[in-house]
Amino acid sequence: MKVLKVSAGTIAVFVLPCLVLYICLVFVPILVSLFIGLFDWNGIASFSTAKFVGFGNFNTMFFHDANFWPSVRRTLLYAVASMLEIPLCLLMAILLNRYVRKGNVLVSIYFTPVILSVVVIGQLWKTIYNPVSMGGMLNGVLIWLGLGAHTHNWLTEPKIAMYALYFVSLWQYFGYHLLIQFTGIQNLPSEIYEAARIDGADGFKADRYITLPLIVPIFKISIVLAFIGSLQAFDLVMVMTAGGPAHATDVISTHMYNSSFLSQKYGYGSAMALFLVVICLIFTSIINGIFNRIDRKVS
Amino acid sequence: MSALNSASVSRSVHSVKPTKPWKTVKKGLIRLLFAIPVVTQLYPLLWLLLYSLKTNEEILDGSFFSFPKVLQWHNYKEAFQSGHYLKYLANSVFVTGVTMICVILLSSMVAYAITRFRWKYGGVVMLVFMMGMMIPMQTTLLPLMIIFSKLHILNTHASLILPYIAFQMPIAVFILSGFMRGIPHEIEESAFVDGASVYRIFREIILPISIPPVMTVCILTFISIWNEYILAATFISKESLKTLPFGIYTFVSQYSANYGDIGAFLVMGALPVILIYFFLSNQITKGMVAGAVKG
Numbered sequence: 001m002k003v004l005k006v007s008a009g010t011i012a013v014f015v016l017p018c019l020v021l022y023i024c025l026v027f028v029p030i031l032v033s034l035f036i037g038l039f040d041w042n043g044i045a046s047f048s049t050a051k052f053v054g055f056g057n058f059n060t061m062f063f064h065d066a067n068f069w070p071s072v073r074r075t076l077l078y079a080v081a082s083m084l085e086i087p088l089c090l091l092m093a094i095l096l097n098r099y100v101r102k103g104n105v106l107v108s109i110y111f112t113p114v115i116l117s118v119v120v121i122g123q124l125w126k127t128i129y130n131p132v133s134m135g136g137m138l139n140g141v142l143i144w145l146g147l148g149a150h151t152h153n154w155l156t157e158p159k160i161a162m163y164a165l166y167f168v169s170l171w172q173y174f175g176y177h178l179l180i181q182f183t184g185i186q187n188l189p190s191e192i193y194e195a196a197r198i199d200g201a202d203g204f205k206a207d208r209y210i211t212l213p214l215i216v217p218i219f220k221i222s223i224v225l226a227f228i229g230s231l232q233a234f235d236l237v238m239v240m241t242a243g244g245p246a247h248a249t250d251v252i253s254t255h256m257y258n259s260s261f262l263s264q265k266y267g268y269g270s271a272m273a274l275f276l277v278v279i280c281l282i283f284t285s286i287i288n289g290i291f292n293r294i295d296r297k298v299s
Numbered sequence: 300m301s302a303l304n305s306a307s308v309s310r311s312v313h314s315v316k317p318t319k320p321w322k323t324v325k326k327g328l329i330r331l332l333f334a335i336p337v338v339t340q341l342y343p344l345l346w347l348l349l350y351s352l353k354t355n356e357e358i359l360d361g362s363f364f365s366f367p368k369v370l371q372w373h374n375y376k377e378a379f380q381s382g383h384y385l386k387y388l389a390n391s392v393f394v395t396g397v398t399m400i401c402v403i404l405l406s407s408m409v410a411y412a413i414t415r416f417r418w419k420y421g422g423v424v425m426l427v428f429m430m431g432m433m434i435p436m437q438t439t440l441l442p443l444m445i446i447f448s449k450l451h452i453l454n455t456h457a458s459l460i461l462p463y464i465a466f467q468m469p470i471a472v473f474i475l476s477g478f479m480r481g482i483p484h485e486i487e488e489s490a491f492v493d494g495a496s497v498y499r500i501f502r503e504i505i506l507p508i509s510i511p512p513v514m515t516v517c518i519l520t521f522i523s524i525w526n527e528y529i530l531a532a533t534f535i536s537k538e539s540l541k542t543l544p545f546g547i548y549t550f551v552s553q554y555s556a557n558y559g560d561i562g563a564f565l566v567m568g569a570l571p572v573i574l575i576y577f578f579l580s581n582q583i584t585k586g587m588v589a590g591a592v593k594g
Contacts, residue, residue, distance in 0.1 A: 005417045006497050014412035014501075015424060018405035018468065025465035026431045029442035036442070043445070092336070099329050106333055108580040110340050115576050115583065117526035119544040120569045123551050123561070124347050133359065135558060137346055140363040175340060176587070183588045221592055232435040235529050239548065253437045260441045261533070273438035284433050 030277060037271035042264040050267065057271035068272075071250040072279075074162055078251060079230040079283075081166040086177050086222045090215065093181035094207055107182050110175035122239030125168045129154035155241055158248035165237060165249055169230065177222045184218030185211060220291040227287055231280050252276050344569075351375070351562030358558045374559035375567070381554070382564050386539060387546030388571065394456055394542055395524045398463040402520050403513055405464065406471035411501055413472070414479040415487065425476065432469040436462070440533055447534065458534040459542070463524050470590060471516045478512040479505065518579075518586030525572060543568055 037057055041050035061068050096103040113121065130136030131153055132143065139151040154164040188211065196206050234253040237243065243250040243258055250258070253276060260269025350358060351374055353367040378384070409428070413421045443462055447453045452461075482505065490500050506513075528544040535541055541549065547568040551561050576583055 008418075010497055011412055011416055011418055014408045014416075018409045019424060019427070021405070021461070022428065022431065022465050022468050025443070025462050026434055026439065029439035029446065030434065032442035032445065033438065036445070092332075095329065095332065100333065104581075104584070106337070108584055110336050111580075111584055111587075112344065112573070112576065113340055114587070115522055115526075115572050116569055117528065117544040117547070117572070119526075119528050119547045120565055123547065123565055124343055127350065127558075127562075128343060128346070135350075135358040135360070137343075137363040144363065171339070171343075174336065176591075178336075179584055180588055180591050183584075184592075218592070225591055228433075232437065234435075234437050238529065238532075253435070257437065257440070266441060266445075269441050273441060277434055277438050280433055280435055 030274075033270040033273045035270075036267055037274055039267040040265075041267045043260070043266035044264065053267070057268045058275075060268065061271055061275065067247045067250055067255060070247070071252050071255040074249070075231060075233065075251040075253075077162075078166060078169070078233050079227045082169055082173065082226040082230040083223055085170050085174055086181075086219065086226060089174065089177040089222070090181045090219060092178055093185055094211060096178075096182055097185050098203075103182060107175070107179050111179050112175065113172045114176045114179075116172075118235045119239055121168065121172055122236055125164075125171075126155065126240055129164055156245050158245050161241055161245065161249045165240060168240070169233070169236060172236075173226065173229075177226065180222050180225075181215065181218060184215055188214050216291075216294060220287075220294075223291075224284070224287055228280065228284060231276075231283060252279070347562055347569075348566055351559060351566045353559055353562075355556075355558055358562075371559055374557075374563040377557070378550070378560045378563040378567060381560075382550045383538065383541075383546060384564070384567055387541055387543045390456070390540060390546075391525060391543040391571075394459050394463070395521060397456075397460050398467065398524050399517055399520045401460070401464045402467045402471050403516060406468055406516065407475050407506060407509060407513065408501070409468075410472050410475035410479050411505055414476045415505075425472070428469045428472045431466075432473075436466050437529060440529070444533060453534055454537050454540065456540060459527075459530055462530060463527065467516075467520045467523065470519060474512050474515055474519075474589065475509060478509055482508055512589075514582065515586040515589045518583050519590040521575075522572075522583070522587070543571075 036050075038052060038054055039047075039050040040053045040056070041047060096106065100106060127135070128137045130139075132139045132151065136154075138154065142148065142151050152160050155161050192210055192214075193206055196202070196210055201209060232253065233251050234257070237249055237251055237254050238257065241249045243254040247255075252272065256269050256272040256276065259265050259272060346363070349366060352370045352372070353374075354369075354371055357365070357367055409424065412418075413425050439462065443458075444453065447458045452458050486504060486508075487500055490504055495503075526544055527542075528548065531542045531545040532548065535545065538549075547564060550564045554560050554564075
């Protein structure tokens with residue numbers, strides 16, 4: 001129940017500054033994209049020289065851009081790859097809760113990479129991936145292990161570069177997902193476990209029948225965060241490879257960025273931005289739908 | 300798994316003695332399991348620190364674990380002198396600070412209005428903010444660039460701060476309104492009856508009570524804005540206005556042959572946030588979880 005009856009003016013004072021700013025900077029740009037996406041415009045000349053092409057940009061995007069669908073595929077693969085570590089994180093979180101008294105200290109250690117800027121992470125891993133002749137650590141480790149035949153130029157070989165990027169993402173967010181699951185398990189009411197112990201469900205039996213069903217909502221949060229985060233994957237790729245070599249690591253957003261700012265195709269870039277917005281909306285609702293179904297089954 | 304299970308069963312059946320050797324093994328295995336991520340998550344950072352203290356020759360010999368013979372502190376000196384470090388740092392502090400203040404002020408006002416005022420459109424406003432959560436920031440890059448260049452604010456800090464505020468708003472409004480909804484009405488009612496204005500109630504009652512969620516919002520805003528790179532790299536080109544992440548990027552691409560200096564600059568770039576994390580790790584991890592779980 002809302003108690004305060006206040007004048008419209010007061011409400012305006014509280015709401016409008018924020019709402020106007022928000023709409024102008026988040027929704028108006030989408031509308032601008034929608035508009036510009038219908039034109040062929042290089043962004044340099046004034047907009048009056050832009051040519052109206054209707055859905056021509058979308059036509060080009062879907063049917064005539066050899067780099068578009070591969071970048072969509074990489075984005076989706078990115079999203080799937082980023083979810084792979086979450087079950088592992090859950091397992092680690094369960095074990096941490098069981099065997100380590102000060103688990104949160106360990107978790108804060110694992111969490112450290114999450115708070116670092118993507119520029120630092122990206123440059124750090126670029127130096128790790130460097131060839132041995134440039135002091136790269138990974139190749140050094142491989143040679144030391146006697147796996148010298150498996151050394152690579154991780155970021156410049158088109159077939160490998162994308163996997164090298166996936167890995168950095170997994171590395172950086174490992175601690176994040178572990179933290180989320182760990183906290184989730186800690187917040188489960190301990191009475192349930194005590195009751196279960198009396199009924200003879202202990203150890204892994206308790207995990208199977210109590211922890212797993214109860215942790216589903218938290219697990220879902222991790223999955224959604226990983227999935228949506230990687231659909232939007234952008235800055236890490238920009239910092240490490242900028243979509244190269246020869247588009248081998250282009251994801252939707254880097255392709256959009258390069259088309260708009262490097263190739264000066266503002267109209268085309270806007271069309272791609274819209275595509276990205278739509279794809280994010282669609283996949284968010286799909287994931288939510290899937291988990292709602294699981295939720296209903298479990299409970 | 301079954302081995303662990305049977306161990307716990309046998310422990311309850313037999314006396315403690317026969318299980319002892321297995322217990323040590325188990326303990327060792329578990330320690331190992333938890334130690335591996337410590338190495339993988341921290342060693343790259345430690346490696347960077349060592350890297351930053353080496354000469355070019357020591358770096359190029361490719362060993363992944365070696366200490367520098369002589370600590371090359373001059374790498375830091377050079378990185379510091381040629382890299383405008385303090386300028387970037389100051390810009391980051393300014394941009395992040397202003398963003399945080401505005402986010403907290405604006406979002407708490409909106410959250411208050413949504414949760415406590417009796418008016419028709421509260422739900423709609425909330426919905427508008429929640430919808431924005433699903434819009435990726437980078438899709439607004441191009442249109443914002445066009446809009447900002449029309450307004451002649453490209454290449455100013457305003458071109459960063461304004462979108463930063465806007466994109467932090469949904470999560471902030473969400474967290475704060477979640478909290479404010481639970482504040483007992485009696486507190487406000489009595490103040491209202493005593494003749495206090497809404498503004499005073501907000502300032503002197505609601506805001507002080509809301510310190511915990513405000514801290515969460517602060518942490519989330521700090522981490523994401525302090526580290527933001529793409530907007531900064533797109534909207535800013537003036538050296539004197541660059542924030543730290545973009546500054547690091549510029550430095551690294553300019554001095555690509557002085558490996559030690561690059562390492563030193565990366566360490567200096569990571570340092571502020573690492574220091575803050577060192578002292579506030581509990582608050583930060585809690586804040587990040589709250590942000591994740593509530594968002």
